[in-house]
Amino acid sequence: MIANLPETQLERIVIIGAGFAGLKLARKLTGSQYQVVLIDKENYHQFQPLMYQVATAGLEPSSIAFPLRKVFQKEKNFHIRNDEVLSVDTHDKHLTLKNIGRVNYDKLVLAYGADTNYFGNENIRKSAMPMKSISEALALRNKILGDYERALSITDYELRQELLDIVIVGGGPTGVEIAGALADMKEYILPKDYNELNRDEVDIYLIDAGNELLAALSDKSSANAEKSLLDMGVKVIKNTVVKDYDGVNVTLSDGNIIRSRKLIWAAGVAARKLEGLPPEVYGRGQRLLVDEYNEVKGLDDVYAIGDCALMITGDNPNGDPQVAQVAMQQAANLAANLKNKLRNKPMIPFRYKDLGNMATIGRKRAVAEISGVKFSGFFAWLTWLFVHLMSILGTKNKVMIFINWAVAYFTRDQSLRLIMRPKESRGD
Amino acid sequence: MIANLPETQLERIVIIGAGFAGLKLARKLTGSQYQVVLIDKENYHQFQPLMYQVATAGLEPSSIAFPLRKVFQKEKNFHIRNDEVLSVDTHDKHLTLKNIGRVNYDKLVLAYGADTNYFGNENIRKSAMPMKSISEALALRNKILGDYERALSITDYELRQELLDIVIVGGGPTGVEIAGALADMKEYILPKDYNELNRDEVDIYLIDAGNELLAALSDKSSANAEKSLLDMGVKVIKNTVVKDYDGVNVTLSDGNIIRSRKLIWAAGVAARKLEGLPPEVYGRGQRLLVDEYNEVKGLDDVYAIGDCALMITGDNPNGDPQVAQVAMQQAANLAANLKNKLRNKPMIPFRYKDLGNMATIGRKRAVAEISGVKFSGFFAWLTWLFVHLMSILGTKNKVMIFINWAVAYFTRDQSLRLIMRPKESRGD
Numbered sequence: 001m002i003a004n005l006p007e008t009q010l011e012r013i014v015i016i017g018a019g020f021a022g023l024k025l026a027r028k029l030t031g032s033q034y035q036v037v038l039i040d041k042e043n044y045h046q047f048q049p050l051m052y053q054v055a056t057a058g059l060e061p062s063s064i065a066f067p068l069r070k071v072f073q074k075e076k077n078f079h080i081r082n083d084e085v086l087s088v089d090t091h092d093k094h095l096t097l098k099n100i101g102r103v104n105y106d107k108l109v110l111a112y113g114a115d116t117n118y119f120g121n122e123n124i125r126k127s128a129m130p131m132k133s134i135s136e137a138l139a140l141r142n143k144i145l146g147d148y149e150r151a152l153s154i155t156d157y158e159l160r161q162e163l164l165d166i167v168i169v170g171g172g173p174t175g176v177e178i179a180g181a182l183a184d185m186k187e188y189i190l191p192k193d194y195n196e197l198n199r200d201e202v203d204i205y206l207i208d209a210g211n212e213l214l215a216a217l218s219d220k221s222s223a224n225a226e227k228s229l230l231d232m233g234v235k236v237i238k239n240t241v242v243k244d245y246d247g248v249n250v251t252l253s254d255g256n257i258i259r260s261r262k263l264i265w266a267a268g269v270a271a272r273k274l275e276g277l278p279p280e281v282y283g284r285g286q287r288l289l290v291d292e293y294n295e296v297k298g299l300d301d302v303y304a305i306g307d308c309a310l311m312i313t314g315d316n317p318n319g320d321p322q323v324a325q326v327a328m329q330q331a332a333n334l335a336a337n338l339k340n341k342l343r344n345k346p347m348i349p350f351r352y353k354d355l356g357n358m359a360t361i362g363r364k365r366a367v368a369e370i371s372g373v374k375f376s377g378f379f380a381w382l383t384w385l386f387v388h389l390m391s392i393l394g395t396k397n398k399v400m401i402f403i404n405w406a407v408a409y410f411t412r413d414q415s416l417r418l419i420m421r422p423k424e425s426r427g428d
Numbered sequence: 429m430i431a432n433l434p435e436t437q438l439e440r441i442v443i444i445g446a447g448f449a450g451l452k453l454a455r456k457l458t459g460s461q462y463q464v465v466l467i468d469k470e471n472y473h474q475f476q477p478l479m480y481q482v483a484t485a486g487l488e489p490s491s492i493a494f495p496l497r498k499v500f501q502k503e504k505n506f507h508i509r510n511d512e513v514l515s516v517d518t519h520d521k522h523l524t525l526k527n528i529g530r531v532n533y534d535k536l537v538l539a540y541g542a543d544t545n546y547f548g549n550e551n552i553r554k555s556a557m558p559m560k561s562i563s564e565a566l567a568l569r570n571k572i573l574g575d576y577e578r579a580l581s582i583t584d585y586e587l588r589q590e591l592l593d594i595v596i597v598g599g600g601p602t603g604v605e606i607a608g609a610l611a612d613m614k615e616y617i618l619p620k621d622y623n624e625l626n627r628d629e630v631d632i633y634l635i636d637a638g639n640e641l642l643a644a645l646s647d648k649s650s651a652n653a654e655k656s657l658l659d660m661g662v663k664v665i666k667n668t669v670v671k672d673y674d675g676v677n678v679t680l681s682d683g684n685i686i687r688s689r690k691l692i693w694a695a696g697v698a699a700r701k702l703e704g705l706p707p708e709v710y711g712r713g714q715r716l717l718v719d720e721y722n723e724v725k726g727l728d729d730v731y732a733i734g735d736c737a738l739m740i741t742g743d744n745p746n747g748d749p750q751v752a753q754v755a756m757q758q759a760a761n762l763a764a765n766l767k768n769k770l771r772n773k774p775m776i777p778f779r780y781k782d783l784g785n786m787a788t789i790g791r792k793r794a795v796a797e798i799s800g801v802k803f804s805g806f807f808a809w810l811t812w813l814f815v816h817l818m819s820i821l822g823t824k825n826k827v828m829i830f831i832n833w834a835v836a837y838f839t840r841d842q843s844l845r846l847i848m849r850p851k852e853s854r855g856d
């Protein structure tokens with residue numbers, strides 16, 4: 001018995017994380033014969049695919065953050081808690097949260113996603129800037145704009161270069177998209193807002209360990225993306241690993257050093273470990289090994305979906321990619337299975353249906369591969385917008401966001417270049 | 429000679445502060461035969477009259493913050509510097525800025541406004557929440573929403589009360605407007621977002637030292653405002669001073685104690701002292717004593733306008749009020765005078781033309797007094813909107829903001845209840 005949540009006769013499902021997986025699952029379970037408790041550190045869902053636009057001052061945080069309470073305003077037997085999970089006891093079936101303390105569960109769904117992976121490099125972790133949350137994207141925006149402001153009054157050439165140049169590590173969709181958006185900023189915004197700066201002094205580097213960008217796409221799409229970025233003036237460096245970073249010097253595996261005050265780290269993700277889980281549940285990248293029903297191997301009534309889950313099967317020995325589509329499909333499958341359980345119906349094994357892969361490169365350009373069809377350019381960009389819109393919750397939200405995007409994208413000069421920090425909260 | 433700003437044959441006017449006064453002056457001087465340098469700590473202008481709506485999650489920060497660079501994108505001989513003034517040397521005519529260092533001036537305009545006045549009470553300064561900047565309004569929003577979230581899981585009645593109750597000090601427009609907006613939040617948002625909370629447990633206190641709210645308005649309007657707030661459930665306490673606050677206990681002058689984790693301090697303002705200015709320039713509230721041309725008394729080529737200026741004349745022994753209208757009128761007057769100087773035309777003394785006084789109380793209610801006409805209710809509220817719109821820069825901005833407000837105000841349920849903090853910036 002716990003007093004911090006209302007009691008009911010219904011079985012309680014506790015979902016940790018309100019990302020694509022957790023939110024979708026929660027929405028699919030509304031109206032079911034379960035009590036649902038959704039726990040997240042933030043009070044909003046973050047629409048990750050557009051974070052790069054927040055970082056480059058193209059969209060407001062509120063355009064890609066959805067207050068969770070608003071989504072579930074009308075639901076009964078539904079509870080949202082804004083808290084952090086410290087540990088789990090899978091024998092006694094309860095969680096310990098940072099503020100609330102003990103929360104019991106009947107079924108637990110781990111959907112806590114994945115964090116930035118610095119591959120154990122403590123220097124990089126301390127000095128690089130990640131972009132896995134809206135908070136981080138906002139910090140990046142503040143830093144980019146703040147450094148432009150500072151550069152205005154710096155007469156020392158070397159120091160000014162450090163402030164103006166930006167190094168991005170990781171040639172996946174995040175790295176490619178932020179590189180494209182920064183190149184656009186250099187092209188369209190810099191000459192207008194900072195005409196005292198010499199645009200040619202701004203260098204944007206995109207560094208990748210492999211021999212092609214967007215490795216998940218075909219060679220053709222990868223080459224297309226690279227060509228687009230090169231056309232936009234991005235310096236693409238392949239087959240190169242960043243070995244170290246001290247806040248200024250980016251040391252590359254070939255021994256070269258690039259000087260920059262901003263290292264954007266989009267080189268990989270790893271799931272975190274949750275205290276209380278046995279060591280044998282963790283697979284590659286600390287992802288939780290699950291069976292075909294997303295149940296964590298060896299544990300009862302504990303499920304994992306989304307980026308933190310790893311489902312390895314005979315015909316899929318590497319598991320599915322850590323993308324929003326997998327997360328949402330797993331959530332839908334698990335919701336159906338949990339409802340089936342109540343009706344003693346059989347469980348349906350999960351199979352990922354790859355709907356395609358895409359990435360935008362700056363304004364009006366994108367590469368896309370849908371059902372084996374590869375295309376790029378403006379139509380690919382429109383498709384990208386459409387597919388992402390479809391992933392956003394609620395018809396009303398879809399419309400609102402679409403208007404937001406249309407205005408944001410076509411005016412070319414949003415009034416959003418604010419270096420904004422809430423004053424530190426007192427009395428906390 | 430300094431290297432951090434371009435040299436020209438033009439006289440250089442340095443303006444400190446991009447509030448209503450500084451921004452208006454800078455805009456009026458574009459295209460003139462001066463080089464203008466505008467210095468502000470933030471890279472945006474803050475539209476203060478609507479900060480209370482940011483605090484109560486009714487508007488986005490970007491709706492009332494205007495990036496300065498965007499405003500002046502097309503100007504020549506115009507330079508914006510994002511910096512803080514440390515000191516001034518009025519003999520050698522230069523400033524020392526925190527980042528940039530030395531900046532020379534030919535004419536200096538001090539328009540740095542006024543800060544929250546805690547009347548020397550260090551405890552209150554440490555624990556109360558001010559609302560003089562968008563950053564502070566955002567911090568207040570985060571605290572209000574965060575405390576609601578926490579209260580959900582608190583079973584101890586006393587502790588829950590501390591989190592839910594809010595105390596506002598100061599019955600001026602800021603205090604009245606935030607009290608009205610919080611009462612609306614309790615009425616319309618709380619039952620939807622936090623239906624687990626008992627709305628009746630939320631108390632909103634408005635405390636004022638005088639015997640009427642909105643003392644600058646007529647007795648009739650003051651009484652109207654008070655009645656509206658009482659109707660909305662706000663507990664109005666008059667003739668009472670807050671003596672102390674330790675983060676929980678609000679000690680009143682009558683010995684009573686109200687327990688609350690949020691004390692919003694809107695009880696007064698004071699200008700800051702600027703190092704390098706002689707002591708005799710400061711008047712009441714540390715405002716700078718200026719003559720009829722807004723020139724600081726006893727100094728050459730140093731002017732002060734807006735909240736930090738105090739112009740005492742024979743027929744106006746108390747000076748003008750610290751409101752946006754005075755600031756903007758002084759800016760317009762000074763701009764004309766500075767241009768007159770170039771043409772050896774005579775200076776025009778400043779006279780404040782009182783265009784009226786008004787305050788909103790929640791949704792669709794306001795009190796207004798314009799040219800001696802007193803009115804209240806919905807029409808007063810519309811007038812309030814109109815007058816404030818007219819104060820916002822640029823036709824395009826006026827239209828954009830109007831649409832923003834219309835949507836914000838009439839949907840009643842904005843999706844802006846985000847507890848958002850940019851992650852701390854690294855490498856600064």
